[in-house]
Every structure is written in C-alpha cells, then in structure tokens.
Amino acid sequence: MGEYVLEMNHICKSFPGVKALDDVSLKVRPGSVHALVGENGAGKSTLMKCLFGIYIKDSGDIILNGKNEEITSTKQALNLGISMIHQELHPIRFRPVMENIWLGRFPKKGIMVDRRGMIRRTRELFQTIDLDINPETQAGDLSPSTLQLVEIAKAVSYRAKIIIMDEPTSSLTDNETEHLFKIIRQLQQHGCAIIYISHKMEEILKICDEVTIMRDGKLIGSWQASEMTTETMINKMVGRELTDRFPKKDYTPGKEVVLQVKDLCSAAPRSFRHISFELHKGEILGIGGLVGAQRTELVESIFGLREIASGEIVKDGGKIEIRRVEDAKRNGFALLTEERRASGVFAHLSVLDNTVIASQRRYARHGALSNTLRVRAAEKMDGELHVKTPSLGTEMENLSGGNQQKVLIARWLLTRPDILILDEPTRGIDVGAKYEIYTIMLQLIRQGKSIIMISSEMPELLGMADRIMVMCEGRLTGILDRGEANQVSIMRLATKYMN
Amino acid sequence: MNKEKAIAREKYASIFLVAGGIIFLFGMIFGLFFRTKKVYDLPWLIAIIGAVCVLYGIMQRVNRKKLGSEVEFSGKKAKSFFLKYALIFALFVMIVVIIFIEPNFCQKDVLLDILAQSSIRLIIALGICMTLLIAGTDLSAGRMVGLAAVLSTSMLQDPAYANRFFPNLPYLPVILPILVAVVCCGLFGILNGFLVAKYNMHPFIATLATQVIIYGVCSLYFDLPPNHSQPIGGVRNDFTALAQTKLPGNISVLIPIALAVTCVMWFVLNKTVFGKNIYAIGGNMEAAKVSGVNVFRTLMGIFILAGVLYGFGGVLEAARTAGATNNYGNGYELDAIAACCVGGVSLAGGIGKVSGIVVGVLIFTVIQYGLQFINVSPMWQQVIKGVIIAVAVAIDLSKYKKVLWH
Numbered sequence: 001m002g003e004y005v006l007e008m009n010h011i012c013k014s015f016p017g018v019k020a021l022d023d024v025s026l027k028v029r030p031g032s033v034h035a036l037v038g039e040n041g042a043g044k045s046t047l048m049k050c051l052f053g054i055y056i057k058d059s060g061d062i063i064l065n066g067k068n069e070e071i072t073s074t075k076q077a078l079n080l081g082i083s084m085i086h087q088e089l090h091p092i093r094f095r096p097v098m099e100n101i102w103l104g105r106f107p108k109k110g111i112m113v114d115r116r117g118m119i120r121r122t123r124e125l126f127q128t129i130d131l132d133i134n135p136e137t138q139a140g141d142l143s144p145s146t147l148q149l150v151e152i153a154k155a156v157s158y159r160a161k162i163i164i165m166d167e168p169t170s171s172l173t174d175n176e177t178e179h180l181f182k183i184i185r186q187l188q189q190h191g192c193a194i195i196y197i198s199h200k201m202e203e204i205l206k207i208c209d210e211v212t213i214m215r216d217g218k219l220i221g222s223w224q225a226s227e228m229t230t231e232t233m234i235n236k237m238v239g240r241e242l243t244d245r246f247p248k249k250d251y252t253p254g255k256e257v258v259l260q261v262k263d264l265c266s267a268a269p270r271s272f273r274h275i276s277f278e279l280h281k282g283e284i285l286g287i288g289g290l291v292g293a294q295r296t297e298l299v300e301s302i303f304g305l306r307e308i309a310s311g312e313i314v315k316d317g318g319k320i321e322i323r324r325v326e327d328a329k330r331n332g333f334a335l336l337t338e339e340r341r342a343s344g345v346f347a348h349l350s351v352l353d354n355t356v357i358a359s360q361r362r363y364a365r366h367g368a369l370s371n372t373l374r375v376r377a378a379e380k381m382d383g384e385l386h387v388k389t390p391s392l393g394t395e396m397e398n399l400s401g402g403n404q405q406k407v408l409i410a411r412w413l414l415t416r417p418d419i420l421i422l423d424e425p426t427r428g429i430d431v432g433a434k435y436e437i438y439t440i441m442l443q444l445i446r447q448g449k450s451i452i453m454i455s456s457e458m459p460e461l462l463g464m465a466d467r468i469m470v471m472c473e474g475r476l477t478g479i480l481d482r483g484e485a486n487q488v489s490i491m492r493l494a495t496k497y498m499n
Numbered sequence: 500m501n502k503e504k505a506i507a508r509e510k511y512a513s514i515f516l517v518a519g520g521i522i523f524l525f526g527m528i529f530g531l532f533f534r535t536k537k538v539y540d541l542p543w544l545i546a547i548i549g550a551v552c553v554l555y556g557i558m559q560r561v562n563r564k565k566l567g568s569e570v571e572f573s574g575k576k577a578k579s580f581f582l583k584y585a586l587i588f589a590l591f592v593m594i595v596v597i598i599f600i601e602p603n604f605c606q607k608d609v610l611l612d613i614l615a616q617s618s619i620r621l622i623i624a625l626g627i628c629m630t631l632l633i634a635g636t637d638l639s640a641g642r643m644v645g646l647a648a649v650l651s652t653s654m655l656q657d658p659a660y661a662n663r664f665f666p667n668l669p670y671l672p673v674i675l676p677i678l679v680a681v682v683c684c685g686l687f688g689i690l691n692g693f694l695v696a697k698y699n700m701h702p703f704i705a706t707l708a709t710q711v712i713i714y715g716v717c718s719l720y721f722d723l724p725p726n727h728s729q730p731i732g733g734v735r736n737d738f739t740a741l742a743q744t745k746l747p748g749n750i751s752v753l754i755p756i757a758l759a760v761t762c763v764m765w766f767v768l769n770k771t772v773f774g775k776n777i778y779a780i781g782g783n784m785e786a787a788k789v790s791g792v793n794v795f796r797t798l799m800g801i802f803i804l805a806g807v808l809y810g811f812g813g814v815l816e817a818a819r820t821a822g823a824t825n826n827y828g829n830g831y832e833l834d835a836i837a838a839c840c841v842g843g844v845s846l847a848g849g850i851g852k853v854s855g856i857v858v859g860v861l862i863f864t865v866i867q868y869g870l871q872f873i874n875v876s877p878m879w880q881q882v883i884k885g886v887i888i889a890v891a892v893a894i895d896l897s898k899y900k901k902v903l904w905h
Contacts, residue, residue, distance in 0.1 A: 305789065325791040335789060343785035348849050349778060357779055358790040360772045368770050411790070 004063075005030040005193050006051075006162055011060035013050055015428075020046045021057075024219045026195075026212055028162065033184060033194045035204040035225065038214035038237055039458060041427075044197050047214070048164050052084045053077040065161075081161035085151045085168055093140030098122040100139045101154045125157050129183045144171040152183060163187065164195045169203060170292055181207055199290050200498045201230040213237055231488075238458055238487035246463035247439045251446050253283035253466050258450050259419055261302065264311030272298045272474040275311070279419065284441065284451045286465025288458070289494045294474040295454045296338050299421045303335040304328040315419075329358070334412035338423040338454070340401070344408050347397040351389050352378050354396045354407050359414040381410040385440055402433025409440060420444065421452045426460065438464060458487050473497045512559035519552025541598075541605045585894045586841065586855075589887075590862050597869040604872055611750055617864040618757035619812050619819065624835040624842075624860050625764045625853070626808030629801045631839050632781040634848025635695065635702030637802070639710040640809050640835060643687060644828025646717045647680040647813025651738070652731045652823040653720075654679070660733025664726050673737050681810035687713055688806020689799065696798035710832075714825070721825040734821045742818035753815065760808070765853040773800055781848030838863045841891040862891070 006028040013021040021043050028034045036044050050057040053071045062069050064080055071077050077084075091100050098118050099106075107117040122135035131149055133142070142150065148168060155163045169177045184194055184207060198204055204211060204225065211228055213220040213236045220236050259279040266272050272294040279285050287295045300306045302313060304322040313320055315331055322328050328335070337343040346354055355378040356363060363373040378392055385406045389399055396404060405425065412420065422441070426434040441451055441464065455461050461468050462485060469479045470493035477493040526546030581588070597604050623640055630637040653664040654676035687709055694705035722728045744752040768774035776797045779787040788794060812831075817823045842859025844851030866887060870880045 303789075325788060326793065329791045337786075337789055343783070343789050346779055346782040346786055346849070349782055353775065353778070357775065357787075357792070360775055364772055368766070369772065369775065371770075415791075 004028060005065060007061070007063040008047070008051065009061045009063065011047065011050060011062075012058045013046055013055060014058055020217050021050070022217045023060075024214065024217070026219075027222070028193045028195060029210070030161075030193055031188050031191045032209040033188065033196055033207055035208035035211040036195055036197045036214065037199070037201075037204065037211060037233060038220075039456070041216075041456060042214040042237070043217040044214055045166060046217075048084065048166065048195065048197065051077070052082060052164060078158050078160075081159065082164070083155040083158045083160040083162075084164040084166070085148070085155055086166055089144065089147050089151060091139035091147055091150075094138060096136045097133060097139050097142065097150055098135035101125070101150065101157060125153050129153055129156060129186065130179070145173065145176045148172060149176070149180070149183075152180070156187065160192065162193045162195065164197070166197045167199065167291075168196075169198065169200065177203070199495060201233055201495065202498075204233070205230070234488055234491045238491060245435070245459065247435065247442055249442060251282060251442070253445070253450075254281040256281040258316055260314040262312045262314065264298070264301070264313070265309045266294070266297060266301055266474075267307035267309040268297070270474065272301075272471070275471075275476050277469055277476070277479060279450050279452060280466075281450055282445045282448055283466045284445060284453055284464055286461040286468040287452065287454045287471060288456075288461050288468050288490050289471040291456070292473070293471040293494065295471055296423055297474075298471070299335065299423055299452065299454060300337075302328070303333055303421060305335075329415055329417075332416070332418040333421065334358075334415055334417035334419070335421045336405075336408055336412060336423060336425055338427070340404060340408065340428070345396050345404050348395055350393045351382070351387070351396055351399065351407055352392040355382055355392075355410050356414060358411050359416075362414075377414055378410070381414055382407065385410050385413075386436060400429075400433070402429040402436070405429055405433070405437060406440070409437070413444075417449065419450050419452065421454075423454045424456065425453060426455075426457070434460075458490060461485075461490065462487070470494050508559060512556045515552050515556030515559065519549045519554075519556055521549070522546075523549030523553060525549070539603050539606045541602075543607070544605055582894065582897060586843070586858050586862065586891060589891065589894075590858065590865060593862075593865055593869060597865075597873060600873045604869065608749060609868075609872075611754070613861070613864050613868050614757075615751035615753045616868065617860050618751070618753035619815050620831070620834065620838065620864065621757045621857060621860045622760050622808055622812040622815070623831055624838045624856050625760060626805040626812070627832060627835045628764075628839045628844055628851055628853075628856050629768075629777055629805055630702055630706075631836065631844050631846060632777050632848060632851050633702075633798070633801060634781055634846065636706065636836065636846075637691065637702060637805055638706040638832055639687065639691060639713055640805070640832035641828040641830055642710045642713040642717065643684045643806060643809035644813035644816060644831050645823075645825055646687075646713050647684050647810040648817035648823035648827040649717055649721055649731065649825055650680040650683060651676045651814045652734050652817045653726075655735045655738040656731070657733045657735050662726075662729065662733065664723075664731055666725065673735070673741075677814050680814050681807055684806040684810030684813070685803050686806070688803040691806065692799035692802030695802065696795045718825045728825070730822055730824045732822050734817070739818050739821045742815050743821075753819070756815070760811070761853060761857060764808075767804070768853060773797065777801060778849055781850075783849070834863065837888050841888060841895070843895050845896075862887070 004027045006026070008024070008026040011021050011024045012019075024043065024047055026034075026036070026047065036047070038044050046055065049055045051062065051071065053074045053076055056072055062071060064082075069080060071080070071082075092103070101122060102118055107114040107121060109117065119135050126133060126135070129149070129152065131153060133146065133150065139147065139150075148171060152163075152165075152168070168180060172180060187194065196204070196208055205228065208225045210222060211225050211233065212222040213233065215237060257278050258281050261278075262276050264272070264275045275298055277285070287298075289295050297306060301308050302322065304325045304327050313322060320327075320331050322331065322333075341347075346357070352374060356374050359377070360369070363369050363377065365373075375392060382389070382392070387406045387410065388403050396407065399407065409425075425441075426437055429437075441453070445451060453461075453465060455464075465482070467479055467481055468485045468490060470477050470490055472494055475497065477496040480489060480493070523546050526542045526544070526549055530542030530546060594604075623644065627637050627640050654668060654671055655673065656663045658670060691702070691706050691709050694700045694708070695702050718728075742751075742753055746752055746755070768777065776787065776792045779790070779792055780794060780797060784794070813828060816827060838859040839851065839856055840846065840859070841862055842851075842855035842857070844855065844859075863884075866884055867880065870883060875883070
C-alpha cells in the first residue's frame, strides 16, 4: 500500500471528433480533500466519469490502494469504494427518501423488503452526518439543498473510501455549506478521501488540502492548497495563448441599437432578474458565466420559450411583446439552442426536413408544399454554409456534430432573422468545424445581422465577441468592452456572488 | 458472403428490365395458351410480378439523380435490404403457403375481396396513424366508427320499413345524415385534441375517457324510443350503394374510395406544412417548439382529422353491412394500431409511412382471409394473428437497433 489511496495515471479519453482527456494524472492521499478545478469543458467531469465507470477510459491506469483496477461499470466502482455525488440530482420524486438511498440494495426479510429495518438504518445513517429528516418523506418534497445532503448520506452509506463531489455547493446557502463542510471533516477523520470539484475559489482554499488544475483536457499540475491564492488558481485555469483559432475580424459594429432589454425578470424563482442590456447592429455580444448563471434561461425567455415576470424588450425602437416562439420569429429572432440533441435536431428526419422546418410556410403554394422550392432553399443555404452531407435525403443522425450544427444555423437563416441568439454554438464539435462556424458568424454580421452568443469557453468569448456581458447566479455582473476584457476579469465577474 | 461487389446502375436496371420482361411474357403465354382450371388465375399473378420488375427497372433507368452511381452488393446490404422489405417478403411467403394448401386462392375475385375488406380498415388505420406518429394513440377510434354507423343508418331507413328509428322522418338527401355522422365524430375529435393539447394529457388516457363517453352517448341514442336498442335495419338502397356497388370487372366501389383516401392522406402527411409538423412533433417535441411549430394547433388538427376519418369509415361500414348497432366498431382501434405497427409505424413517434400502413393492413386482411380460406379454426386464427404481430414488429424494430456508445 502506497502513499496514495487513488492514482490515476496518464488517462486518455476521446469522443468522436474531440479529445476530452489527454494524458491526465491525479493522485489522492487517504483522508484528504482534493480539489479538481478548471473551466467548463476542461475535462473534470469526464475524468471523474472515467473513475466512476460511466465512461471507459481509452488508455491509462487506475490504481486503487496499490492495485490496478479496470473499472467498467458504476456498480463495480461502488463495490470498490468509490461513490459520486452528481451536480444534477435525479431523485425518484414520488418515493420516500430512504428508498432513494437504498435503491438496488434494499434490506430484506426473506423475500420481502424489510421496511422497518430500512427506516432504522436510514435514521442511523442520518445521525452520523447530523441530518434531521424523516426517512419516509417523499424525495420530491425536499428542497434541492436538502437533497444534496441526502445524496451525501447515500455516498456515505456505501462505506466509500473515495467520494467524488461535483459542485456540491451550487444549490446550497451559506449555512448549508457550513454543514456540508462539517460533514466533509467528519468523513476525513474516518479516513475517507474526497475529490471536490468546484468553481468557488474561496471554498476550495478553505476546505481542500490539495488542488489539481486542468485545462482543455490536459493536466496543468497539482499543488498544495496552502501555496495557492484565488488569483494564481484563476491564472492557471485560464492561462493559455490564443493563436489563430479565430478568423480575422474586419468589421466594426455600428452604433445603431437594434435590441434593448430593460430590467427583465424571470417568472421562475431562482432564475435571472433585473437584466438590462443593448445590442447594436452588426455586433456580436458575448454572454459569459459559469454553469447555473441562468444565461440559457435568459435567452430562452427573450425567445418566448419561458415566461417573463416583468421588464420590457424594445426592438428597432418599438416595444414588442413575445409570448410564444411565433412572436419571436415574426420579430426577426432566431435561437440556436444549447442542447443540440434534445431541442435542435430531428434525428430521424432528413437533412432537407431539418433545414426547412422553421420556414416551412414559405414553400407552400395553395396549401401544398413545393418540393422544388424546399430543395432549392435548402440546397442554397446548406451550400453557403458548406454542410457536408451525402444528400439532402440523408437522415440527420448520420451527420457529424459540426455539420448538424451548420444545418441548424441554416434552418434559422432561412427564417431571415436579424438577431441570432447562439447558445453554446460550438459545444461538442471539433476545432475545424468551430472555425467554420466562427467564419459564418462573421459573414452574418457583415450582412448587418446582430448576434448574441452564449459561451462557456473563455477564448471563444474573447476571440469573437465585441462586448462581453457576464452573469453570475441570475444577475448581470458587468459588461466588458473588447479592450478591457480578459480571462481574469471575466472569471472575477462570473464568480462575483459566489463565496 | 461479405465480399463486396459493385455494378453500374445501368446494368442493374437492365437486369430488372430483362428478368421482369421474361417473367411477364411467361405469365402471359402461360395464361393465354396453357391455362388450366387447376392453376386458376396464377399466370396473371406471375405476369403482374413481371410487370412490377419491369417498372422498377424503368424507374432505376429514368431516375436522373441515381444514374451513374454504382449499386453495391454485400452481405450487409443484403441484410438491410431484407430487413427493409421483410414485410413484403412475409406477405409473399404467406400467400405462397396458402396457395399451396388451397390452389383456388389465386383467383382474381379473392384478390378483389381482400382489397375490399381492407378498405375500411385502411381508412381507420390512416386516421389512427397520425396519433401514433406523435407518440400517442387513439383508443376512441372503434367507438367513433360505431357512433357514425348508428347515426347515419338511423336517419337513412326505407320509408316502407316497419321498425323505423324516427317513424315520421321525411326522406332526407343521403348526404345529410352522412355529414351529421362525420361532423359528430369530428366534434369528439376536438374533445380528444383539446384534452391532449390543452392539458398535456397523454393521448392514451384522454382518448380512453372519450371512448367511454362516446359509447355511452351512442348507447343512449340507440336506446331512444321507439327503437329501444334494437338493431337498425331496413337501410335505404341509395345509402348501401355507397359501399355495395360493384364497378365493371366486379371491383367493389370501396377499393377506389380507400385509394382516394390513401392518396389524400399521403398528400397531407408529405406535402403540407401540417403533415411535416406531425413528423417534427413526433420526432422531437422540444425541437419542434423551438422551431416555432404551433404544437397546439397541430395536435388539434390531428385528432379532428382522425375523427373525421373514423366517422367516414363508420358510415361505409354501416353501408356495407346495411345496418348498425351500438356495438359496431368495437375493438377496431386495436386492429388499426396493430396494422400500423406491423407496417413500420413506431409507437415512439416520428417514424411511419403511408405505404407501410397499406402493407400492414393488407397483411392483416390476408392473414384473416387466408386462414379462413384454408379452414383454420377461429381460435387458432387468433393465436396466429398475435404471433404475426409480435414477429413482424420485432423484425421491423431491429432496423433501428442502436449500438450502445461508450
């Protein structure tokens, strides 16, 4: 038995078109809290999923307690004493808390589930980490923060030696965070190691012993937490050179304001509030922020997909009402959603159908769709955007991510919008296709269209946007001009309200 | 077997042209000169198969887009080809087996009978397929058929008939009661659509509720004095003519009617914004919403159009049987759903073609008709029918089998 409870050596993992992990190593000492930090998309979650058996690594070794292990399933990981608390919780809402905890390993009496035994064991478990919840409460009745603590109890119940916590405090208040830290210290005393993923620098400095920093799927290094400051960590997280990853910009936006958003508040609790900004003609306005900053919620509300409680939207000098997507389309908005698979592509429909779906009415003559018109429009637009497809009849799911994205952009360009909202336009596509999409964006602003671009990739924001608006926890924390924006200033605004 | 072989499309087309031509000629010569009582109309069937091959060859030749490309032959291609047309093969095999057992199955009249019997089912299946395409279902179809049958016949009885539903009803133009029946079904379609679109109810439960309501309403109407739930008879000849007329060549009038409805539905599903939206909603509801598809209006449209088709089917059913009771159409929806699934409509939504539904319905009728023809007991017929549904859908689904991605 060595000095580490867990060693992950030279881990590599690729997805089609993307190298998500490139020779990453992580060493965790028993009884320590090890922070894993990096920007969104740096590969932290992928690394942890490889450890937890959700993904299977392409190469590299995982050594647990000095023994080389091939982890191929979540069940195996749990048996090896690894458990993971996910960022997004998916409890079975209409079942009691205790059933959520013991799922898959219910205590039994003969062939029956031992309900009393389960209640007793849940009580004992909750006692060890100072939780006061009735085991028979429905999981759906608990607040997200309590659920987070229940999830931790569940991890403890596996008698895990290593607990992975993926942004455990994102939904916790200060008091609850304190409670969590108390639990973490208790677990530490029992010799349990914790891998702690977080964006909150102060928290990391407070609770963690060691810090490993990742960037772009690569390891930057590991340090003692006592050697680090917020400043040095941010610099290491984002410090990279920008070389020719973006096409040259040869167009300066006009002064004319095309869109004005005034004091917009979401109707949903805990979402965005009091957001005001302006968009100029021919401008790319970037929206930066961390996961959970409510950026997607903001643009989807402007597009009529979510309800707005108050505030107004002024376009080209006139106030407009957007209640439904049709209103947004009529007013010249287009939205490329964040989740390409979930709310973008029709996987089993043809490229042709996917391209023309949003502008269908234009190709109807006396109620009958004209195939000639549809094909002509799709051919022209897909051609302009260099969509690579065997034919227009090919099913959409057979295209690569980058080409699917181009088809979706073509879909929206056919509606002749003048404001395009692009939510993470280059997520999950390879570097070459990203460059093509940037080129398309520049073409569009040259034609006098305006673009709002949400991006979690800092270089993308800095490379493409004329101005960058940063949000944190549903609030606008600042709008930076191209000149004053850099990775550190954005990161500082993005974590402004985090402790 | 996995050796790949490619030939030019022109050559591929020629093979079909020549082979089809030979089969066609063989059938014609056989039929004209050597036809005996023993083989019935078999030669003509062979000639038809030959003609289809020739047509396919011509289409391959004429299709400009495909011209010049090569046709690949490989084990994989053959497998996917077989899977794609598995149902047609199944239908073919079934017919051959039945012909072997009972050679007089291959008669023109048998073929026409099968088509006529498929007609009304096809109309109902085409209505229900839209609700399946959006990953829903419609359990009220059968009861709507019954409602339309009772409504139309009750107002179209012979003035000389003793047991009239409305003894003092004047002689109505035949179109009026038909319209009433169809419109009533359309109204229940509105109810279905409203429950689904407005309250986001799953179509299964929404249409189950409507189904029960319709049956109740229909039974109440059927029980009105002086009828008191007696089967409605004495239907006027000008009404029954709608379904019983024989066109020259002993062709039932139902066949061209079903053909027309099929064409209309093909047009609706493939050539209108409404139809494209149905596929979009079934394929990815979220993406459809984001694209600005009016989901509410589309859902309403689906259920209303479906209701109208059931109503029309019910009217034809009443005309065909020259009568009606409140139990007409009971269970038709399940047959229609099964036929759609056998024909490749996915219950997960978004996938399904009109041609597949036609084949699905035909398979069902051939099973039923064929098994009766060779005197299989009705109980065994049920067992065989169930097995065929399961096998056919299993084969169809293996097309979409996905390899898990890690």
